[in-house]
Amino acid sequence: MRGVRILIAVIFLVGLVVAQAKRDAGGRFAITGGTVFTMAGPPITSGVVLVKDKKIEKVGAADQVAVPEGYTVIDAKGHWVVPGFVELHNHTLGTDLHDNVFQVNPELRVLDNVQMEGPASRIAVAGGVTSALIIPGSGSNMGGFGVIVKTAGRHPKDVVVKFPGALKIAQAGNPEQYDGDLGHTVMGMNWMIRNVLSEGKAYHEAWNAFEKGKTKIEPDRDPRYEYMRGLFRGEYPCAVHTQQVQVVQSSMRILHDELGLKMVVDHGTFDGYLNAPEIAKRSIPVANGPRQFWYDRRQGRMIGLTAAWYWLGVGDDRIGINTDSPGVPQEELFYQGTWSIRMGLPESVALRALTINAARMLMVADRLGSLEPGKDADIAIWTGDPFDPRSRTQVVLVSGKVAYDADRDGIRF
Numbered sequence: 001m002r003g004v005r006i007l008i009a010v011i012f013l014v015g016l017v018v019a020q021a022k023r024d025a026g027g028r029f030a031i032t033g034g035t036v037f038t039m040a041g042p043p044i045t046s047g048v049v050l051v052k053d054k055k056i057e058k059v060g061a062a063d064q065v066a067v068p069e070g071y072t073v074i075d076a077k078g079h080w081v082v083p084g085f086v087e088l089h090n091h092t093l094g095t096d097l098h099d100n101v102f103q104v105n106p107e108l109r110v111l112d113n114v115q116m117e118g119p120a121s122r123i124a125v126a127g128g129v130t131s132a133l134i135i136p137g138s139g140s141n142m143g144g145f146g147v148i149v150k151t152a153g154r155h156p157k158d159v160v161v162k163f164p165g166a167l168k169i170a171q172a173g174n175p176e177q178y179d180g181d182l183g184h185t186v187m188g189m190n191w192m193i194r195n196v197l198s199e200g201k202a203y204h205e206a207w208n209a210f211e212k213g214k215t216k217i218e219p220d221r222d223p224r225y226e227y228m229r230g231l232f233r234g235e236y237p238c239a240v241h242t243q244q245v246q247v248v249q250s251s252m253r254i255l256h257d258e259l260g261l262k263m264v265v266d267h268g269t270f271d272g273y274l275n276a277p278e279i280a281k282r283s284i285p286v287a288n289g290p291r292q293f294w295y296d297r298r299q300g301r302m303i304g305l306t307a308a309w310y311w312l313g314v315g316d317d318r319i320g321i322n323t324d325s326p327g328v329p330q331e332e333l334f335y336q337g338t339w340s341i342r343m344g345l346p347e348s349v350a351l352r353a354l355t356i357n358a359a360r361m362l363m364v365a366d367r368l369g370s371l372e373p374g375k376d377a378d379i380a381i382w383t384g385d386p387f388d389p390r391s392r393t394q395v396v397l398v399s400g401k402v403a404y405d406a407d408r409d410g411i412r413f
Contacts, residue, residue, distance in 0.1 A: 033046055035047065038083075054377055056371055079383055080391075087322065088320050097136045098136060104142040106142055106200065107223050110134050110135065110145070116159050130398045141183055142196065150378070150399060164230055164236050186250070197254075201228075231262075237361070242267060267322075269289070271296065287358070292336060318357065320354075321353045338389060355369045
C-alpha cells in the first residue's frame, strides 16, 4: 500500500508540473472574452489580448484579433482585464530602508535591498499590484534613491524596471530631529534640501561642461552627487513626502520653481489640496495617499482628498494614488481607489490613477500602465470592477508569466 501511495503522489506531482508547463508553454497566452480596459482608448467588450515573449503582442475585439495556434487560452468571459497596478510609494518590498544618522543622504540607494518573491510580493500580486516604487522611509529629510520593481521574478534582471526610480525627499512631517541638531525645524530642513541639491546641480553642471569640451579640467568624482545628475537631466523625479498646505508650497517652490526638478507630490494629504490651482499651473502630478479623506474643521465636513486635488484643477492625467505600504498594505491599493471614488473622484480617473498615470509619473509609461502592443505584459484579470470590494483577481500576469492564479494558488487575498 505504501508503494501505491507513493506512486499516486508521484503521478499527481507530475500532473501538476505538466499542467503548469502547458499553461506557460512558450510564454504565449490569449486572454479572451473579458472586457478589456486598455487605458489607451475605450473599453473593449469581448476583447482579446495576445501575450508573447513577455510583451503584449495584440489587443482588440474578438472579431479583429484571431487566436493563433499554440497559444494558451485564458478564458476571461464576464471578467475585467486591466493593466497591472503601479504602486507609487512603497517601503515593504525591500529591507532596512531607513538610515537616519544624517538628515540628507543623496548617496544612498535601495537597489541592493529588494526582496524578490517574498510573502509581501506574493500578496501584492494577488491584489493586482504588478510594480512598485520602493523608496527609503521618511525618518530623514532626504533618504536616498528608490528603485522601480516588478512584484514577481526571481532575478534582479527580471525584477528591476528602472534605477534610479526617484529621489525620496521627506519635506517635513516625520524627519524633524528633536535633539537640537540642524533639521529640528522646517526652516532647517528647507535649507538642507536646497543646499544639497544646489551642490548636486553645480556638480552636474561642472561635469556637463567637461563632457561637452567647454573645460579641460576633469572634475573629481563624488558618489554623493552622481545619482543627482539624472535628476537634473530630467530622467527621474523627486518623490516628495509632502503634506499640509504650507509644506506643499515649500516643496513646489524649492524643487520645481527654484531648481527646475521634476517632482511628484507623494502624499499631499490634510489640507495640502488647497495648493491644487498652483500645482496645476506647473503640471506637477499628485499621488495622494494613503489618507483618502480628512475632516476640515473650518468647513465642518469631510473632504475627499484625491477628489479635491482633481476637482480643484489637477487634471485626470496627473492624479495618482498610493498606499505608503506598510502604512496601508500594497495589496489594498485598489481599496484606496474605492475610497477615492466614494469621496467624489470619477471612477474612470481612479483607474487611470492606479495604472497609466502612475507609470507616467515615474517616467516608465513606455513599459507599464496600459495594455498596448510592445508594452510589458503586466495584466490583471478581475472577477468584476476592481473598485467593488466584492471583486478579486482571478489571474495576474507579470512580465508575461502567470504570477498568480486563484484556481492554482488558492485565494491569497
